[in-house]
Amino acid sequence: MPEILLRKRAIIIEEIFHEGGPASPVPLRRGAILSAIRNPFAGRYVEEIAPFMEDLKPLGLEMARALLAALGGNPKIVEGYGKGAIVGAAGxxxxxxxxxxxxxxxxxxxxxxxKAIVASTKKLGAPGARLDVPVTHVNASYVRSHFDAMEVGLPDGPKADEIVVVLVMTTGPRIHARVGGLAAKDVKGEDGLR
Structure with missing residues (x-):
């Protein structure tokens, strides 16, 4: 499989203090890391693409470490996560x-x-395309307060022969979450759902 050719990386950190109601004593932090990489399959149909996932694993680990570091470095503060990809037009x-x-x-x-599956989305897009990356609780997908999304994108990516791969982490529930459902404090963490 082809090597990973990284053109660009960006890290975005948001701090959300309120959504129109009272300010939270602790702001919600949402972080994303985006990497624009060359798509080795752009412009042609290739039957066997799955082995490329193995080649992407070191990039995934590098990106996850960098994003966690940008959020402060402590894995215990991360309560939500998601991932996504924007594929350039030749892909x-x-x-x-x-x-x-x-x-x-x-x-x-x-x-x-x-424990929870990492929510995901993907799309085809031109340079500047935006992607809403879904977020769920890291241990229980049914925790409604952590259903969220972070909009991300690069102004110059993906180029037609690129893929922009994205990871997102958050430090808590939506600010002012109050629609009920399973509370994070009640998660059993056994099956990734509850």
Whole structure:
């Protein structure tokens, strides 16, 4: 499989103090890391693409470590996560699916004991395309307060022959979350759902 050719990386950190109600004593922090890499399958149909996931694993770990460091370095503060990919116009949607395993398992490994599946999305897009990356609780996908998304993108990516791969981590629930459901404090953490 081809080597990973990284053109650009960006880290975005948001701090959310309120959403129109009272200010939270602790702001919600949402962070994303985006990497624009060359798509080795751009412009042609290739039947066997799955082995490229193995090549992407070191990039996933590197990105997860860098994002965690940008959020302060302590895995215990991360309560939500998600991943995504924007594939350039010469690629196909399936090329974005190559990020599922390397991105998801990297965050679960870096965070230690994360149980929930890592929510994901992907799309085709031109340079400047934006992606809403879904976020769920790291140990229980049914924790409604942590259903969130972070909009991300690069102004000059993906180029037609690139994929922009993305990881997102958050430090808590939505500010002012109050729609009920399973509370984070009640998570059993056995099955990744509850």
């Amino acid at each position: 196909e949607l399936e090329h974005g699916a190559l990020w599922h395993v390397p991105g998801g398992y990297a965050m679960r490994e870096i965070l230690g004991d994360a």
